[in-house]
Amino acid sequence: MTTMIRQELTSLFRSGQWVWPLISYLIMLVVLTALAIRPAHAAYGFVAPVLLIGSAWAGWLITSRTQTPLWQVTMIAVGGRERTLVARWVCALLAAAPLFVLAVIAAEIGRQSNSDSAGLWWGGIGLHLLVAVLGAGIGTLLGVQLTEREGNPVPARESTPLAALVIVLVCGVGAIGHAGAIGVLALVLITSAVSIAAVTTG
Amino acid sequence: MGEAAALWASGLGVRHKRRWVFRDVAVNLPAGHIVRLSGTRGSGKSTLLRVLAGVTRPSSGIVRHRPPVVGYVPPRFPAPPGLSTEQYLRRLARLRGLSAKEAYSGAETVIDRFALRAQVDLPLTELAAEELRRVAVAQALLDPPSLLVVDDPWADLKGQMQLVATTELKRLADNGCVVLFTDRGWRLRSVEIDQHLSLSGGILFPMPHEEPSEHTSMRLELYGSGQPFDHTGGIIDYRPHPAGLTVIAEHDAANDLLRVALQNGWLIRRVEPNA
Numbered sequence: 001m002t003t004m005i006r007q008e009l010t011s012l013f014r015s016g017q018w019v020w021p022l023i024s025y026l027i028m029l030v031v032l033t034a035l036a037i038r039p040a041h042a043a044y045g046f047v048a049p050v051l052l053i054g055s056a057w058a059g060w061l062i063t064s065r066t067q068t069p070l071w072q073v074t075m076i077a078v079g080g081r082e083r084t085l086v087a088r089w090v091c092a093l094l095a096a097a098p099l100f101v102l103a104v105i106a107a108e109i110g111r112q113s114n115s116d117s118a119g120l121w122w123g124g125i126g127l128h129l130l131v132a133v134l135g136a137g138i139g140t141l142l143g144v145q146l147t148e149r150e151g152n153p154v155p156a157r158e159s160t161p162l163a164a165l166v167i168v169l170v171c172g173v174g175a176i177g178h179a180g181a182i183g184v185l186a187l188v189l190i191t192s193a194v195s196i197a198a199v200t201t202g
Numbered sequence: 203m204g205e206a207a208a209l210w211a212s213g214l215g216v217r218h219k220r221r222w223v224f225r226d227v228a229v230n231l232p233a234g235h236i237v238r239l240s241g242t243r244g245s246g247k248s249t250l251l252r253v254l255a256g257v258t259r260p261s262s263g264i265v266r267h268r269p270p271v272v273g274y275v276p277p278r279f280p281a282p283p284g285l286s287t288e289q290y291l292r293r294l295a296r297l298r299g300l301s302a303k304e305a306y307s308g309a310e311t312v313i314d315r316f317a318l319r320a321q322v323d324l325p326l327t328e329l330a331a332e333e334l335r336r337v338a339v340a341q342a343l344l345d346p347p348s349l350l351v352v353d354d355p356w357a358d359l360k361g362q363m364q365l366v367a368t369t370e371l372k373r374l375a376d377n378g379c380v381v382l383f384t385d386r387g388w389r390l391r392s393v394e395i396d397q398h399l400s401l402s403g404g405i406l407f408p409m410p411h412e413e414p415s416e417h418t419s420m421r422l423e424l425y426g427s428g429q430p431f432d433h434t435g436g437i438i439d440y441r442p443h444p445a446g447l448t449v450i451a452e453h454d455a456a457n458d459l460l461r462v463a464l465q466n467g468w469l470i471r472r473v474e475p476n477a
Binding site: 004007011067070072074075076077078079080081 | 255256257270272274279280282283284296299338341342
């Protein structure tokens with residue numbers, strides 16, 4: 001199983017499919033942090049949906065990249081469907097780990113800029129950890145379902161803008177209540193640019 | 203050849219949405235048996251093979267005594283991107299739990315057996331369909347399996363490789379492996395099967411045993427510039443011609459004759475029952 005986890009992560013890294021998801025994720029975090037959210041703890045609430053989708057995206061990328069026959073061959077080699085799924089879920093968790101760290105950094109910057117307390121908010125960090133695990137699980141499940149039903153992986157040029165759009169919508173809904181229409185517009189413009197870039201580069 | 207059940211399943215059923223592809227299927231395959239599964243297109247042969255191999259979970263029923271090492275050759279094998287033939291085979295061998303040394307040795311063995319030496323460093327995406335098919339069969343034999351499930355393994359294989367694949371099936375069965383295969387074109391009538399099961403209307407039933415001698419002679423079309431071997435036993439007719447050689451042989455001698463022909467430098471164009 002360790003071999004599979006190592007191979008999957010190496011393969012994902014080499015494929016470069018993580019570049020656009022990471023860029024759009026970072027843009028979202030920077031924009032959200034820059035909104036200087038109030039009250040202080042709301043920074044965590046803002047960042048959490050982005051982390052959920054980001055980690056789900058990581059899980060999806062790992063599990064939906066393999067075509068069905070190759071997935072079946074891998075499953076047999078690893079020794080069963082359950083073992084393969086667990087290995088891929090662990091891969092998704094490891095891929096989501098940097099996203100979790102970035103989310104906590106962004107949320108802490110946002111929180112501490114509006115608060116006098118200097119220490120970390122461990123409750124928020126724990127909540128984010130839960131969100132990352134949940135997101136990776138959802139992404140893994142969706143990716144496997146998609147691979148097994150459709151028989152083909154979703155090309156990065158389709159999945160990337162789609163996921164970016166979902167992030168925009170989620171962040172946009174959150175932003176309406178806090179930062180108003182200008183924030184939403186900025187998010188839409190930035191992520192549309194990312195989506196277009198992803199489509200053109202594949 | 204032992205008769206202990208190597209693979210046993212009962213009450214198997216697979217449902218797609220509201221339709222049952224098959225249900226209440228029972229399978230009992232002893233070790234060392236070569237089993238052919240036939241059926242019309244869409245009858246659920248591939249689904250049943252996947253269930254027995256452990257790739258798909260059945261909607262109902264259980265599979266017991268599935269051996270720990272299973273080989274599976276899917277009917278379609280897309281090229282994994284970004285990997286050469288050797289990298290892919292070694293990677294799969296490692297996934298099977300073999301050490302780096304064993305993985306290297308296993309990959310080298312199947313590379314030689316399936317004549318993939320020239321393609322070792324080529325990316326899989328650049329291989330021809332027949333070469334890719336050889337990789338598909340080779341990956342299933344990296345770690346000698348106790349259950350080999352092959353879904354139409356000869357679809358793209360040429361004559362020589364069909365012979366290699368057939369020899370492999372027999373060798374594995376002799377070592378106690380259960381070999382379960384479909385062969386849509388029924389290209390390899392020379393494979394001596396122990397059971398013939400047919401899946402039709404969602405029901406699995408045994409077919410009458412087909413004696414290989416039903417086709418009393420085989421026609422071997424050879425080409426190239428090999429040495430004559432007309433003194434070999436089992437030859438009914440031996441006709442050299444400018445394009446190669448046509449040999450009509452007794453059914454039971456066809457495999458041995460093909461081996462001799464290859465040893466004598468001939469290439470195999472076609473092997474078929476003599477009409």
